[in-house]
Amino acid sequence: MLTFRSLHRHFPDRDLESFRKRAHGLVDLMRRVFPDTPPDILNIGGGFFSNMPQSLWRSRAEPPATFAEYGKAVGSILSKALEGQTRWPTLFLESGTAIVADCQTFYT
Numbered sequence: 001m002l003t004f005r006s007l008h009r010h011f012p013d014r015d016l017e018s019f020r021k022r023a024h025g026l027v028d029l030m031r032r033v034f035p036d037t038p039p040d041i042l043n044i045g046g047g048f049f050s051n052m053p054q055s056l057w058r059s060r061a062e063p064p065a066t067f068a069e070y071g072k073a074v075g076s077i078l079s080k081a082l083e084g085q086t087r088w089p090t091l092f093l094e095s096g097t098a099i100v101a102d103c104q105t106f107y108t
Contacts, residue, residue, distance in 0.1 A: 004033060006043060007026055008045065009022040010022075010047070014047045014064070016070065019044065020073050022045060023044065023078055026042050026044070027078065030042070031081075037087065038089045039089050041090050041091075042091050043093075044091065044092070044093055048093075048097070050097065050098040050099070051102045078091065
């Protein structure tokens with residue numbers, strides 16, 4: 001017997017809109033696959049922006065999102081979708097690159 005316990009959604013984009021799409025996609029899939037009770041785990045994937053100097057992010061159309069902004073974007077969607085549930089899934093984040101991307105300086 002096969003038992004599904006988790007859902008995972010991952011995109012290559014780092015912007016807030018990508019994370020909103022991931023969260024909405026997880027909610028839609030969760031409602032179809034787990035109609036009665038949510039899964040044990042929801043995994044929103046990775047691709048978070050890391051700390052970077054202004055000189056780097058100025059080349060972008062908008063500044064990189066902060067961890068708080070990611071949390072608010074994803075959290076508001078998931079909390080609304082899970083309202084009234086007695087058990088909420090654990091939310092997994094794949095934040096590895098965002099944590100280590102600026103851990104060293106390279107001089108030549």
